[in-house]
Structure formats: structure tokens, C-alpha cells
Amino acid sequence: MAQHSNQVTVDAAGLWPMLARCAAFDTFTDRERESFQHAFEHEYGMAVRRFAAGDLICRKGEFELDLCIVLDGRAEVHDHDDRGVEVHTVYESGSIFGELGAMGGRPRSFDVVAARETLILYIPRHALKYIEINQRARTILADRYRERAVRAMTGRVELFNTVPESFVDELIPHCGIVRYDLRGVPIVQQGEEVDGFYIILDGFVQVVRHRADGQRRVLAYLREGEYFGEMALLGGGRAWGSAFTAGKCELIRIDREGFTQLCRRYPAAERAMREVIARQQQQENEVTGELSDLLEKSGQLGVIQSDALLVMDLDRCIKCDNCVRACESLHGRSRLIRNGVQIGKYLVPSACRHCDDPKCMSACPTGAVRRRPEGEIYFKYDQCIGCGNCAIACPFDNITMIDTPSFDKAQAHKASIAGGKEFFRPYPMAQHHAAGGLLARLFGRGREQEPAAEQARAHVPPSFPIKCDLCDGLPFMGCVHSCPTGAAIRIEAAELFEEIHAVSVKSHIQRAHDGE
Amino acid sequence: MPDDAAVSLRVPASHTPAHYGRLTLWAVGCAVLAVFVHIALPGYGLRLGSYRSGIATLAAFALAACYSVRKRWMWLSVRVMRIAARMPHRVAHRLLIADRLESWRLYHVMAGAAVILPLWWHVEPGAGPSPLEAALGALAAMLLLSGAAGSIIQDFLPHSMRVRPDLEVRPEDVDAAIHDLYVQAEEAILGRSEPLVQAYLRHVRPVMLGTRPPLRMLIATISGADPAAPVAARLRAQGAPAADEADIWNRLITLAERKVRLDHNRFDLALSVGWMRIHIAIAIALGVLTAFHVAGVLYFAGL
Structure with missing residues (x-):
């Protein structure tokens, strides 16, 4: 398998002292260390890479599902906007980044650039278990993940446009990450007490309303950046409709206290939520039984979750x-x-x-x-x-x-x-040349170019x-x-439902991207 | 060696269709325009002469035939689009749309309908056609008619098929569905009373194993009628041999109904592509005879 050109050969024993500055490895037992070192030697993708000053370590938007640990040097998080490049955060030796990709399967949120010669340890998603084997490392990663996820989401969702970074800091302790792996799991049940406000971090949530006439209507599929639970928290405390998982999904849950603070201090956010509530209530009348069945079927068949x-x-x-x-x-x-x-x-x-x-x-x-x-x-x-x-x-x-x-x-x-x-x-290129065209085969020219054993791939x-x-x-x-x-x-599935006049499932992020 | 990720789309891709509307309208529009021009320019064919009008006819047919080449040979399209990728975004995008098979089909139909004009000019000065010329004329007329039929079929058949029950989109799936129905019917009749089995063998099984006359299917397609309705009515009129087996009999009728609808579906699938085989066969025959015609003209009359 291919190696990256900037990959550095480091043996497992030599790697460990380099990890000393990373808090996640502080309490590793000998057995856990050995396990990690063994994985470093044998797991595909676990490698140390060297970046020169100014090199781009990762690009915003790319799906690189590796956890990165700065072993030596310094990396900067660059945020591009109309005014130019702004250094957002600096990662010194021992810092960890890339949790959103490695743990959540999401794209990189920012460009990361090496400020000087930097060594980065790449731990691919499938090898995370060798870190999470340790309780403290697991807690550190989970905390960092929660913090980054909340920051990344609040930075993108229009609901938080008026909310300053300082309040996000205050909000983080009130947030939790909730993960679901299966479809059809109830998150909020109609008529029941709601204990939090949910923002969808990843995946889809199906909104269902049981009408007074006994009919069950699928009203919408909410996706990344959309939210629910606000209706109950702003109203009587009981859920107006039910929310079910439409597949694997991940949510940020803000508890009642955090939500109350958000609404009290930032009325613009509350106004935005009330607009969404009005839209959802109107939607109930727009979605016919037939359309509801179509939406239900599409969710079951995974059509909703398609990107292309x-x-x-x-x-x-x-x-x-x-x-x-x-x-x-x-x-x-x-x-x-x-x-x-x-x-x-x-x-x-x-x-x-x-x-x-x-x-x-x-x-x-x-x-x-x-x-x-x-x-x-x-x-x-x-x-x-x-x-x-x-x-x-x-x-x-x-x-x-x-x-x-x-x-x-x-x-x-x-x-x-x-x-x-x-x-x-x-197959090795030489073999392709050896095959040649009709003339080459007829006159046996290709035989001289047959690949030497060492040229062949070790394993095809x-x-x-x-x-x-x-x-x-x-x-x-x-x-x-x-x-x-x-x-x-x-x-995109959302466009399909727009065309057949069903509810839009386009995300807020996408809408913002489209300039709507 | 670069991995696939390094290679990305360079031509601005348009993933939504151009949608030119009904093909039949375009064909009729072009044909009407050709007739109008012919009427507006009386005697133009005579002034133009047989050679020039013949060349124009040949060119129009060749232009229409390009569609067939484009349809089967993607290589050229890829090359054109690679050149387009170097052009400004707007130009490249227009070229992409223009190169779509949907657009090519429109050019094909327009060229095919417009060929009437030079063909008319070409045959106008003739004083009694030779057998070869008569055959050429007949083939050209058949080509235009089969093309017109194709336009109508492609415009209207898909929707008429979609709104019918028991839709399968591939012939092999129809075969599988019919086989499945037959198995269901045979399993349903197992262990039933002798009169019911006999009724099944006499009335239902022939439907399950047989085929429907194509003409009846064609009439059903054109009229929009359900060909399964008379079959079901006939079987219902027979009635179940025993009252306690009425449910099974009704189930067999339902299966027979579905079988007839699937037969109809298969006929529609065959119709949607079958006309094209006729069209292509006529086009090839016309091409061969045209080659004889041109060679004969050059040999006997010279340039």
C-alpha cells in the first residue's frame, strides 16, 4: 500500500517519549502502552509525517478521518474570510486536533498549516481504540470532541449568529453529545415532557405528528444544523410532535438551563426559533397523508440520506x-x-x-x-x-x-x-507495458519487459x-x-422532495451556502 | 501514479436535464417549416438542380445519422468536453448541454424532419422514377414515418406506462415477475378440490403461461384501457366451483390480472425500443440504396 511522501520513519519505542507532552497519554499503563506501540507498528495509516513551515496539514472541508497529535513543532488553524487569513488557534507540541473527523466522521472545520517544521502523528479512525483503551484518554477525547463540536456547530448555524463566543464558552458545560446508531429510535415523544433542546450534528431526524384525528403524519426530515425541542421548552414543556432517528445520528443536547439562558440573553435567537415553530405548525396542514407516506417510505429506503x-x-x-x-x-x-x-x-x-x-x-x-x-x-x-x-x-x-x-x-x-x-x-506498470498491443504480442516484444519479481506488488x-x-x-x-x-x-435528496412539492430537507448550512 | 482523487471534474457539470419539451412538436414544427419554405419558393428545386438538391438531401440524412454515432461512441464526446474544459465557464457549460444526448436527439429529429425540403426539391424535377428511385422514395417515406412514430412513442409511452399498475422497467424483471406469479398460482392451487384444480387448469393456467395477442396489447396501449379487465371479468363470470373456495378463486383471478398487466408492460417495453430497430433497418437499407443511386448517377451521368 502507498506511503505518504512526507512520512517519517519512527520506531514505536522512539515514539513514546514524543507523546509525553500529550495529556491523553499521561496515565497509560504498560500494557496499554505496549498495545498502542504494537498498533503503531502494525496498523495501516498510523504514521508520523513531517511538515515544513507553511505546509498545509489539512484543508477545510476535506474528509480526513484521522486524529492528529502534534509531536513536535507548531501548527496554526487558519480561518479564511473576505478580509484574509486569520490565525484562529495555535497547536503546540502535545496538542490534539481532528477529533470531529476521527470520532464523528465529519470534514475538517479549518485549514491547519505548519508554523514551523512540525511532526504530526496520524491515528486513523479505525485505530482510535488504541487510545480510547485508557479511561483518561477517552475522557479527554470526549470532552474535546464535545467542545469542538459545539463550537463548530454554533459557528455555522444561523440561530447563533448574534451569540458571542464568550457565551458559547458558558454554554459548553450545558451541552452533551447524544449518539444513535439505529433508525426509528424515539428521541422526543409527542405529549411527553422535554428536557432539552437538540441541534443535529450529523444524520437525520424524522419529525412525526400524531393528529387529533388519529392519523400519523411524517412532517419533515431535519438534518445537520436544524434543531428541535424548542417548541416544548418555549411552550408548555410538552412535546408538540415526536422526533425519531432516521438512521445513525448525532445530536448536541443543550439542557433546559442552558437553553433558558440563551433565550433570555439573546432574544434574536428566540425570535428565530419562534419563526421555525410557526413554520412547522403550518407544515402540519400542508403535508397530506399521501405525502407523509412518501416521506416515510423514502426515509425507510435511505433515499433521504443520499447526497448525490x-x-x-x-x-x-x-x-x-x-x-x-x-x-x-x-x-x-x-x-x-x-x-x-x-x-x-x-x-x-x-x-x-x-x-x-x-x-x-x-x-x-x-x-x-x-x-x-x-x-x-x-x-x-x-x-x-x-x-x-x-x-x-x-x-x-x-x-x-x-x-x-x-x-x-x-x-x-x-x-x-x-x-x-x-x-x-x-498490477505493476511493467506488466501493462509487457502486454502491449497486437503487434507487440505477435512479435513477442513484450516478453523482455516482463516485471522482475521485486517490481511486483507484495500483495495484489x-x-x-x-x-x-x-x-x-x-x-x-x-x-x-x-x-x-x-x-x-x-x-440531492432534498431537491427530489422539493420537486415533488414535499417538505424541504435542505440544511440551514446548505441554505446559507446557497445564499438563500 | 496519481490516485483517482487527484483527478476531478473540470467541466462545470449540469446534473439536471435540458428538457426541450415534446419531441413530436419539434418534428411537426420543422416539417411545417419545410413545407412552408417549399411553398414560398416555387420552382426553387428546378433552379437548384438535381445534383445540389441531392447533395443537400444526403447532407441532411448524414447530419441526422450523426446522432446514432454519438449515441454509441462516447469517445468523441469525452474529447470534445476535454477541449471545452479549457474554455471559459459559461462557454464550457453551454457546450456540455449542447453535447448531451438529449440535445443530439433534438438535432436528429430536426434534421430528420427538415430533410423533407431538399428531398422534395430533389424529386420534383424527375420525370418518372426508375425502380431504384421509387424504392428510395418509399424507404425515405418509411424512414420519416417510423421516425415520427418513434417521436410519438417516446413522448407519450413513458407516462402511460408509469401510471399503469405492475410496472417493471426492464424486460428481465418482467420475466422474473411473471415466473413468480406462476409459482404463486401453482402453490395456491396445491391441495385444492378437483373441480377447482380443473377450473384452474382450464381457465387460469392458460393465462398464466400464455401470451396476449400483440394487436390487442397495442390497442390497449393506444386507448389506455386495462387489458386485464376483460380477462378478469371472464374468469369472474366462470365463478368458483365451490363457495368455500371463492377466496382462492379470487386470488387466482388477481394473479391472472397481474399476469396480463405484466404482459402489457412487456409489450410496452418492447414497443418503446422495438420501433427503433425498424427505423434503423430502414435507415441502413436507405443508405445502401443511396450508395447505389449515387454510384449509378456518377457512373452513368458523370459530374
Whole structure:
């Protein structure tokens, strides 16, 4: 597997003294230390990297799911705005950053730049257990995570626009992080006493209202940056509707006291919440039974949680299969099956949905499944060991494992289509040259170039996963570009529901981003 | 070697369709315009001469045929878009939309309908066609008619299919669903009374295993009627052999209804792409005869 060019060779024994300045490692027992050192030597992705002064350590928006510990040197958090670059925080030796990515699977919140020559220890998400094995380290990480999560969220949600940083400091002790792994878990039940105000940190929450006529209506799906519980806390204390998890989700819970202080000291925040309350109450009348069923079904099928959903408008689709053929002609192997669930007039075919909570990413033991700032999930093939965990974990069967020769052929085909670009090939390059063209094979020219044993990869996985990568490396999405009737479109789930006049599930963050 | 992450989309991608509206309207509009121009320019075909009008006709047909090439050959499109990526954002985006197959289909239909004009000019001065020319004329007319039929099918069939029950979007899924229905029917009849089994074998099983006449399916598609309704009515009229087995009989009728609807679905799926095979076959035949025609003209008449 590939190594980073700035990776520094440090042995496990040499690493430990460097970690002495990090408080999280203070109380490690010998056994825990040995376990950590063993992991450092054997776990993929645990490495020390050197950055020169001015080097970008991580970029805002990137999904790098590693915890970083500054072993030596100094790193600065840069915040860009219209006025230029502002140094937000400084990380000295022993500091930890990257908890939001490593523990919460979220993108980097800021750019981090090396202020001088800096050594950083990278601990990937799957290796966090070697730190969390220690009680004190676990507490430190959890506290830091809570603090960073609250700061990051309050910095982005419009509700806190008028709230100064000093109040956020006061609010943090009143906040807790609540995590749910399953769908359908009740967070707040209609008519029951509500003990806190919830802001969604990650994932989706389904808002349901049991009407007086006995009907159950799904009103909306709330997502990152949206909140609930305010109606009860500002009103009589009892929940107006129920909130259920719509999958894995993470919430910030602000207790009643913290919420009361927020409303008392910042009336603008309370006004904003009251507007949301009015909108939700109006929504109850707008959502028909049919629409509610559609929303319920979409949540169950995971459509709501998709970031880039390929849908086919069945009022336009002429069933020519050109989308599938285009996929095959571009990638050598089709990653799309024109069959799937139907939501209204749209067919959601079997193609990667680039989920908000990608199970494939969590299941990958080597961090080969990655996410771009735009939300696309892709494979970093040089880190793939071909275990197939991603394919097993995908709840929609949108990942296929194909044998290595077929994969190599498909990658070669893709490279020939996107001429001038190179794509990962599992076999050594010499072997590809050896294969040559027809003439080379006829006259045996290639035989002289057969790879030497040492050139070959130590281990070539028997199979590789393939899935829709939104035609990465190509100038357009083949399926969408090749649909003769414009039936195939790639949209965010929120847009799908806007089109069919359902409730918008677009996040506040997204709205702000769109300039709405 | 760079990983895939290093390579990103460079052309501003538009993920939503252009939606040009009904194709049939475009085709009719172009055809009407061609007729209007022909009427507005009387005798223009004679002035233009057979060679020029023939070349114009050939060029229009070639232009229309480009769609077929673009549809099957993505390579060119990728190359064009790579060049477009170097252009300003707005230009690149317009080129992307213009290069979409949806746009190409529009050019195809417009060129196909507009070919009427040069073709008309080309055949106008002729004094009695030779057998080859008559065949060419017939094929050209068939090509235009099959194209028009295709436009209508592509405009109206998808919606009519979607609103019908038991929709499957791939022929193989229809086959699987029909097989599943047959298995359900056979399992439902197991262990039932002899009269019910006989009624099943006589009336329901032929529906489950048989196919419906294509003409009846075509009429159902055009009229929007449910082809399963008369079948269900006939089976209901038969009635269950025993009153205590009425539920099973009703279930078998439901299965038979679904089977007929799936047959209809399969017919619609075949229709939605089948017309194109005819269209392509006519186009190939026309191309071959045109080659003979051109070669003959050059050989016998010269330039």
C-alpha cells in the first residue's frame, strides 16, 4: 500500500517519549502502552509525517478521518474570510486536533498549516481504540470532541449568529453529545415532557405528528444544523410532535438551563426559533397523508440520506438502457443497474447514492473508502486490500466486487477513454507495458519487459470493489450525459422532495451556502 | 501514479436535464417549416438542380445519422468536453448541454424532419422514377414515418406506462415477475378440490403461461384501457366451483390480472425500443440504396 511522501520513519519505542507532552497519554499503563506501540507498528495509516513551515496539514472541508497529535513543532488553524487569513488557534507540541473527523466522521472545520517544521502523528479512525483503551484518554477525547463540536456547530448555524463566543464558552458545560446508531429510535415523544433542546450534528431526524384525528403524519426530515425541542421548552414543556432517528445520528443536547439562558440573553435567537415553530405548525396542514407516506417510505429506503442520488424520471424514461451502456463504455464495467425503488414518478436505480452516513466508509479497515468535500464517496484503490467489507456493508447493494484481472481491464479501458489521465492499476506498470498491443504480442516484444519479481506488488488483492464514482476523472457523468430524454438526473435528496412539492430537507448550512 | 482523487471534474457539470419539451412538436414544427419554405419558393428545386438538391438531401440524412454515432461512441464526446474544459465557464457549460444526448436527439429529429425540403426539391424535377428511385422514395417515406412514430412513442409511452399498475422497467424483471406469479398460482392451487384444480387448469393456467395477442396489447396501449379487465371479468363470470373456495378463486383471478398487466408492460417495453430497430433497418437499407443511386448517377451521368 502507498506511503505518504512526507512520512517519517519512527520506531514505536522512539515514539513514546514524543507523546509525553500529550495529556491523553499521561496515565497509560504498560500494557496499554505496549498495545498502542504494537498498533503503531502494525496498523495501516498510523504514521508520523513531517511538515515544513507553511505546509498545509489539512484543508477545510476535506474528509480526513484521522486524529492528529502534534509531536513536535507548531501548527496554526487558519480561518479564511473576505478580509484574509486569520490565525484562529495555535497547536503546540502535545496538542490534539481532528477529533470531529476521527470520532464523528465529519470534514475538517479549518485549514491547519505548519508554523514551523512540525511532526504530526496520524491515528486513523479505525485505530482510535488504541487510545480510547485508557479511561483518561477517552475522557479527554470526549470532552474535546464535545467542545469542538459545539463550537463548530454554533459557528455555522444561523440561530447563533448574534451569540458571542464568550457565551458559547458558558454554554459548553450545558451541552452533551447524544449518539444513535439505529433508525426509528424515539428521541422526543409527542405529549411527553422535554428536557432539552437538540441541534443535529450529523444524520437525520424524522419529525412525526400524531393528529387529533388519529392519523400519523411524517412532517419533515431535519438534518445537520436544524434543531428541535424548542417548541416544548418555549411552550408548555410538552412535546408538540415526536422526533425519531432516521438512521445513525448525532445530536448536541443543550439542557433546559442552558437553553433558558440563551433565550433570555439573546432574544434574536428566540425570535428565530419562534419563526421555525410557526413554520412547522403550518407544515402540519400542508403535508397530506399521501405525502407523509412518501416521506416515510423514502426515509425507510435511505433515499433521504443520499447526497448525490441518481434518479430516473419515469415520465421521460424510454427504457433504452443507454445510461447503463454509457456507464459500461466509460468504465469498462457498468456500475449502474436500471432497477430499484420507485418514489413518486422517480425510479431510484441501483447506483451509489453517496450516503450522508456511508456504511462502506465505516466498514473499511484501511480507510480506502474516502469522501470528497463535495460529498462524493470514492475508493482510494492503493489502500484497498480487497476484503469486500464495503460491499457487505452497503445496505443498497451498490458496491460490487470484481476479480482483479477484470478490474485491471476496466481501469485500462477508463484510462484509454479519459486519455492523458492515469488511473490506479493493480498490477505493476511493467506488466501493462509487457502486454502491449497486437503487434507487440505477435512479435513477442513484450516478453523482455516482463516485471522482475521485486517490481511486483507484495500483495495484489484478489478482487476490487467498484461503484459509481460520479464519473471521476471524466468531464461529465456518463449516465446523465447519455440519457436521450433527460430522464436521468443526479440530485440531492432534498431537491427530489422539493420537486415533488414535499417538505424541504435542505440544511440551514446548505441554505446559507446557497445564499438563500 | 496519481490516485483517482487527484483527478476531478473540470467541466462545470449540469446534473439536471435540458428538457426541450415534446419531441413530436419539434418534428411537426420543422416539417411545417419545410413545407412552408417549399411553398414560398416555387420552382426553387428546378433552379437548384438535381445534383445540389441531392447533395443537400444526403447532407441532411448524414447530419441526422450523426446522432446514432454519438449515441454509441462516447469517445468523441469525452474529447470534445476535454477541449471545452479549457474554455471559459459559461462557454464550457453551454457546450456540455449542447453535447448531451438529449440535445443530439433534438438535432436528429430536426434534421430528420427538415430533410423533407431538399428531398422534395430533389424529386420534383424527375420525370418518372426508375425502380431504384421509387424504392428510395418509399424507404425515405418509411424512414420519416417510423421516425415520427418513434417521436410519438417516446413522448407519450413513458407516462402511460408509469401510471399503469405492475410496472417493471426492464424486460428481465418482467420475466422474473411473471415466473413468480406462476409459482404463486401453482402453490395456491396445491391441495385444492378437483373441480377447482380443473377450473384452474382450464381457465387460469392458460393465462398464466400464455401470451396476449400483440394487436390487442397495442390497442390497449393506444386507448389506455386495462387489458386485464376483460380477462378478469371472464374468469369472474366462470365463478368458483365451490363457495368455500371463492377466496382462492379470487386470488387466482388477481394473479391472472397481474399476469396480463405484466404482459402489457412487456409489450410496452418492447414497443418503446422495438420501433427503433425498424427505423434503423430502414435507415441502413436507405443508405445502401443511396450508395447505389449515387454510384449509378456518377457512373452513368458523370459530374
